[in-house]
Amino acid sequence: KGWLSFSHIKTDNSKFPFHEWMKSQQKAIAQHKSELAEIAHFQGPFTVRKTISDMIALTRGVTCEPEQIIIGTGIHPLIHQLMAMQSSNRKVAVENPGYSRIYQLLKSQKRDVSPIELDKEGIDIKGIETAKPDFLFITPSHQFPTGTIMPISRRVELLNWAATGEDRYIIEDDYDSEFKYGTDNIPSLQSLDRNQRVIYFGTFSKTLLPSFRISYMVLPPKLLELYQYNYSDRIQGCSSLHLYALHYFIQSGEYAKHIKRMNQHYNKKRKQLIKELYLRFQNKIKINDAPAGLHFLAEFNTDKRYEEIDEKAQREKLEIYTIKRFLLGNKTRDSQNIQLVIGFASIKQEDIVEAVERLYRVIY
Numbered sequence: 001k002g003w004l005s006f007s008h009i010k011t012d013n014s015k016f017p018f019h020e021w022m023k024s025q026q027k028a029i030a031q032h033k034s035e036l037a038e039i040a041h042f043q044g045p046f047t048v049r050k051t052i053s054d055m056i057a058l059t060r061g062v063t064c065e066p067e068q069i070i071i072g073t074g075i076h077p078l079i080h081q082l083m084a085m086q087s088s089n090r091k092v093a094v095e096n097p098g099y100s101r102i103y104q105l106l107k108s109q110k111r112d113v114s115p116i117e118l119d120k121e122g123i124d125i126k127g128i129e130t131a132k133p134d135f136l137f138i139t140p141s142h143q144f145p146t147g148t149i150m151p152i153s154r155r156v157e158l159l160n161w162a163a164t165g166e167d168r169y170i171i172e173d174d175y176d177s178e179f180k181y182g183t184d185n186i187p188s189l190q191s192l193d194r195n196q197r198v199i200y201f202g203t204f205s206k207t208l209l210p211s212f213r214i215s216y217m218v219l220p221p222k223l224l225e226l227y228q229y230n231y232s233d234r235i236q237g238c239s240s241l242h243l244y245a246l247h248y249f250i251q252s253g254e255y256a257k258h259i260k261r262m263n264q265h266y267n268k269k270r271k272q273l274i275k276e277l278y279l280r281f282q283n284k285i286k287i288n289d290a291p292a293g294l295h296f297l298a299e300f301n302t303d304k305r306y307e308e309i310d311e312k313a314q315r316e317k318l319e320i321y322t323i324k325r326f327l328l329g330n331k332t333r334d335s336q337n338i339q340l341v342i343g344f345a346s347i348k349q350e351d352i353v354e355a356v357e358r359l360y361r362v363i364y
């Protein structure tokens, strides 16, 4: 039997409009031969930044000029640049459980990083007041990995926190905000910000393909000035051919169409997976089924050790990620039960029952 996957990392490209993407690339070649022959603006071509800023104004309520957008080959290199230009005594707080790749990056930069606990509304305010960070890295639209959608009240509390301190910033990672099921999208934190304290991050990894490596950040004016002072001699990492193709793909309406199609497709799989999990695990499972993103957190009544779960998953040829991947600092376990991050992008509809059966054998 072949491997089945509940990975949260891959996307489902079975419905990716490769033909339309190729047409956008051909258009990019036809219209931009001279730009393809030179090095692009270090923040990315203005035309592409304009298209992105118009789009996120419409879809996420982000207010910005194209000049404030920095395009990069992923959130990682962008965060690296953003933090590398900060003095060494400026501190960062991150969510715990959270995005360990960013936590590891900040640690590797010898940055003072404090993992902060979550409550049912998202990152815990008391924890922030204790840690006294200068930067707060959060995922309010769909907390990574627990899935919590941060309510407006907590967003306002965080904006007040940022506004009442010297030079404080909130880094809003909006990574899979395009996917909401049966609930309307809450506008970005950046759209509520009146004090230029929110740094907005977006990515095309979840809506297009993670292998395209196209992501961006929106800097408030003061940080933009510092960025341009530090990096204007740098070379833009993304390929201009792909960036201009993205520009035409968005302009032609194909991007919006694809997101709509994938929302419907993912929602169908999400619903069936949740149904099959409850059917098979009955009252042994608790699903944090926030109606968003491409994964959810599920808790299983067992006091088995994670090592045993990982081992049995290998034997069952089932790719799963446990909460351990996201526990930062010295946090060892979030609950006496086993918690898994279950992604539904890469599992095929017809493999869901078999995958749930394998998962049952892994856990019990």
Ligand SMILES: Cc1ncc(COP(=O)(O)O)c(CN[C@H](CF)CCC(=O)O)c1O
Residues within 6 Å of the ligand: 008, 009, 010, 073, 074, 075, 076, 099, 101, 139, 144, 173, 175, 202, 203, 204, 205, 210, 213, 214, 215, 325
């Ligand atoms: C919380 C979060 N913010 C952004 C991204 C997007 O990053 P980029 O492609 O570089 O734009 C991801 C994507 N996460 C990766 C793939 F899912 C890795 C997950 C893992 O390491 O568990 C993510 O989880």
